[in-house]
Amino acid sequence: xxxxxxxxxxxxxxxxxxxxxxxxxxxxxxxxxxxxxxxxxxxxxxxxxxxxxxxxxxxxxxxxxxxxxxxxxxxxxxxxxxxxxxxxxxxxxxxxxxxxxxxxxxxxxxxxxxxxxxxxxxxxxxxxxxxxxxxxxxxxxxxxxxxxxxxxxxxxxxxxxxxxxxxxxxxxxxxxxxxxxxxxxxxxxxxxxxxxxxxxxxxxxxxxxxxxxxxxxxxxxxxxxxxxxxxxxxxxxxxxxxxxxxxxxxxxxxxxxxxxxxxxxxxxxxx
Numbered sequence: 001x002x003x004x005x006x007x008x009x010x011x012x013x014x015x016x017x018x019x020x021x022x023x024x025x026x027x028x029x030x031x032x033x034x035x036x037x038x039x040x041x042x043x044x045x046x047x048x049x050x051x052x053x054x055x056x057x058x059x060x061x062x063x064x065x066x067x068x069x070x071x072x073x074x075x076x077x078x079x080x081x082x083x084x085x086x087x088x089x090x091x092x093x094x095x096x097x098x099x100x101x102x103x104x105x106x107x108x109x110x111x112x113x114x115x116x117x118x119x120x121x122x123x124x125x126x127x128x129x130x131x132x133x134x135x136x137x138x139x140x141x142x143x144x145x146x147x148x149x150x151x152x153x154x155x156x157x158x159x160x161x162x163x164x165x166x167x168x169x170x171x172x173x174x175x176x177x178x179x180x181x182x183x184x185x186x187x188x189x190x191x192x193x194x195x196x197x198x199x200x201x202x203x204x205x206x207x208x209x210x211x212x213x214x215x216x217x218x219x220x221x222x223x224x225x226x227x228x229x230x231x232x233x234x235x236x237x238x239x240x241x242x243x244x245x246x247x248x249x250x251x252x253x254x255x256x257x258x259x260x261x262x263x264x265x266x267x268x269x270x271x
Contacts (some may be wrong), residue, residue, distance in 0.1 A: 028054045036156070
């Protein structure tokens with residue numbers, strides 16, 4: 001990738017500006033990161049795809065370099081305005097974790113603008129959570145709520161990157177440090193963050209309306225919740241294939257980048 005192929009900047013949406021980066025040329029691929037992360041989560045994916053595609057990534061409202069701005073807001077509308085500004089009419093969309101919920105919402109709200117849908121360790125409101133995940137959520141929010149962001153970051157990295165119950169040494173120290181750094185930026189607006197308004201009726205009950213080819217990816221070391229969500233989503237979308245990555249937790253682009261990016265590239269090529 002050459003610097004001439006990379007574009008960075010801000011796009012005005014309703015009530016704020018979103019930071020974005022594009023790289024490469026070809027069919028556009030929109031990459032949507034998870035909650036309290038940043039566009040940097042996709043570094044390996046951009047490197048893998050930008051010789052054949054135009055990758056588009058951005059920091060969500062209230063995370064990284066994008067300010068929260070006025071509320072309420074809808075993330076799928078933000079994505080639509082971002083694509084309008086960048087001249088991208090129809091895209092392949094890839095969503096990680098909570099970004100999977102938003103990617104599915106975009107596909108339902110703007111079906112003519114989506115060529116394919118990839119949901120990676122996707123969260124989906126309406127799917128029950130296990131007690132273990134709820135307890136880990138509570139521990140994280142307790143640390144963040146008292147302002148101990150270093151403790152919160154450690155909990156965050158252990159559960160999402162390394163995997164629940166996994167030793168931190170499972171993931172290389174440099175990768176753990178990179179994930180903690182981007183998560184620190186993603187969590188910078190935590191104290192004042194407000195959730196987006198979700199699609200109504202909810203996306204979970206409408207997955208059968210998604211008419212484009214879809215790929216669901218989940219790691220076998222992720223929470224049982226994520227594995228159950230992957231099964232539920234893959235069964236509901238008519239044209240959907242599913243892949244379980246061995247030895248991988250919640251962040252495939254950083255945990256198993258070569259395997260994940262290869263799967264994604266093969267899927268995009270097939271559609």
